[in-house]
Amino acid sequence: MTPQNELRLLPWSSPEGKPCFLSTDDTGGFLTRLADNTEAAQLDAGAELLEHAVDVLADGEAEMEELRTLTRDLAAALRDALRVAISRGHRLPTLNADAREGNEGPRLPAAAFG
Numbered sequence: 001m002t003p004q005n006e007l008r009l010l011p012w013s014s015p016e017g018k019p020c021f022l023s024t025d026d027t028g029g030f031l032t033r034l035a036d037n038t039e040a041a042q043l044d045a046g047a048e049l050l051e052h053a054v055d056v057l058a059d060g061e062a063e064m065e066e067l068r069t070l071t072r073d074l075a076a077a078l079r080d081a082l083r084v085a086i087s088r089g090h091r092l093p094t095l096n097a098d099a100r101e102g103n104e105g106p107r108l109p110a111a112a113f114g
């Protein structure tokens with residue numbers, strides 16, 4: 001769930017190459033579903049490309065042009081994966097001050113640790 005009043009980084013850029021954002025609390029809206037599906041497709045494509053890269057590199061006889069293309073495609077897949085990670089990271093719930101300081105959570109007796 002996107003925190004209220006937070007902008008979601010979308011998994012695509014504007015025609016000018018600028019980041020696109022979505023402001024909504026509707027987790028089932030059209031643009032939210034489109035962004036979720038696009039992220040999933042980008043991550044799936046990256047995983048497939050990684051498998052291909054492993055095969056190409058294991059072959060040992062790849063031509064320079066094939067390696068250039070592979071490198072360009074891997075860079076694009078990494079860019080997409082990082083955008084997904086940033087977007088999802090911003091949507092994680094934040095801990096309050098007590099939790100960050102370790103003052104919140106279950107308390108165990110010393111005997112529980114042996």
